[in-house]
Amino acid sequence: MALIKPIRGFIPQIGNDCYLAETAVIIGDTVIGNGCSIWFNTVLRGDVNSIRIGNNVNIQDGSVLHTLYEKSTIEIGDYVSVGHNVTIHGTKIGNYALIGMGATLLDHAVVGEGAIVAAGSLVLSGTIIEPHTLWAGVPAKFVKKVAPEQAQEINQRIAHNYNMYAEWYKKNQEPETKSQDSTEHDSKTEIEFDNAIAVCRDIFEKKLSDYGSSWRILRPESVTDQIFIKANRIRSIETKGISKVGDDARGEFIAIVNYGIIGLIQLERSFSDSPDMSVEEALTLYDRFALEAKNLMIAKNHDYGEAWRSMRESSYTDLILQKLNRTKEIESNKGVTIISEGIDANYFDMINYSVFSLIKSA
Numbered sequence: 001m002a003l004i005k006p007i008r009g010f011i012p013q014i015g016n017d018c019y020l021a022e023t024a025v026i027i028g029d030t031v032i033g034n035g036c037s038i039w040f041n042t043v044l045r046g047d048v049n050s051i052r053i054g055n056n057v058n059i060q061d062g063s064v065l066h067t068l069y070e071k072s073t074i075e076i077g078d079y080v081s082v083g084h085n086v087t088i089h090g091t092k093i094g095n096y097a098l099i100g101m102g103a104t105l106l107d108h109a110v111v112g113e114g115a116i117v118a119a120g121s122l123v124l125s126g127t128i129i130e131p132h133t134l135w136a137g138v139p140a141k142f143v144k145k146v147a148p149e150q151a152q153e154i155n156q157r158i159a160h161n162y163n164m165y166a167e168w169y170k171k172n173q174e175p176e177t178k179s180q181d182s183t184e185h186d187s188k189t190e191i192e193f194d195n196a197i198a199v200c201r202d203i204f205e206k207k208l209s210d211y212g213s214s215w216r217i218l219r220p221e222s223v224t225d226q227i228f229i230k231a232n233r234i235r236s237i238e239t240k241g242i243s244k245v246g247d248d249a250r251g252e253f254i255a256i257v258n259y260g261i262i263g264l265i266q267l268e269r270s271f272s273d274s275p276d277m278s279v280e281e282a283l284t285l286y287d288r289f290a291l292e293a294k295n296l297m298i299a300k301n302h303d304y305g306e307a308w309r310s311m312r313e314s315s316y317t318d319l320i321l322q323k324l325n326r327t328k329e330i331e332s333n334k335g336v337t338i339i340s341e342g343i344d345a346n347y348f349d350m351i352n353y354s355v356f357s358l359i360k361s362a
Helices: 148-172 180-211 220-240 249-269 279-304 313-332 343-361
Strands: 003-005 025-032 043-053 064-066 074-076 087-089 133-136 141-145
Touching: 180 249, 180 279, 180 343, 220 249, 220 313, 220 343, 249 279, 249 343, 279 343, 313 343
Parallel strands: 003 025, 025 043, 043 064, 043 074, 064 087
Antiparallel strands: 133 141
């Protein structure tokens, strides 16, 4: 099985019917569409920024995909073929493009739909390769135009071939051994997680309807303080045994889930001076971060064996407060850490501890 490694709270997302070679490495904020194949010794390193790959893409042996921290991302469209030993660094590649063996594409370059980059070419930073053109050389330069139907036919044929090759390998992959009891338990946990998130999302959506995206003006520090207030109130209720006003502890855990996701959105999009996000966009981001939290839970359950089920509910509160104090310290240090995880990782942990409480109190 490929090495799939979470980092900074990001877990790679893999589409349906994909083939991942055993020595492929897929890290962090990487999303792969359906019907893709990632071949031997290929590295998709989404640690410092995002990598987005469309459907029916093949990335062949020894290729490396990476980005610049907070400056460049990788976007690859559908039916793209990336040859052996290609380096793609912060480049946008359109549908039906073909990247020849050993090519290097640098940050902020754009390869248009149906374009071909010849083997061994060096595409310099900021280069714009027009759709349906052939470029070659070091540095790469325009050679000729390519008929759109020719480019599409070539890459559909390559995609078909690589899907066929992938099927050969899938048949020879050893199935993961997992007991029926373990599989059923994992499924039960995922259903419980989904049910808890559905309750939180319903409240988030209703508040969006009432207030719009008014939370968009909050700086991340303000989101952290809001969660801190909620967690402190939970601890007070747990200590005193009674709540005289507002939500009970369960309602506050729901609020922490929702503010945690708001915090992740604000970290990714930055804050705004006005409520500038539509309901549809907010819910799409909500669902993405909720899924990332779920996948993080699944990965940690694999390593720790759902130890959280044996914890006292008051421990979730204390751990959330610990994460909040860490987050506030990181914020005071302008987001810089020496060895620790970042703010986003702490938000994900707060979300999951809150979901655990919601599962146990359901």
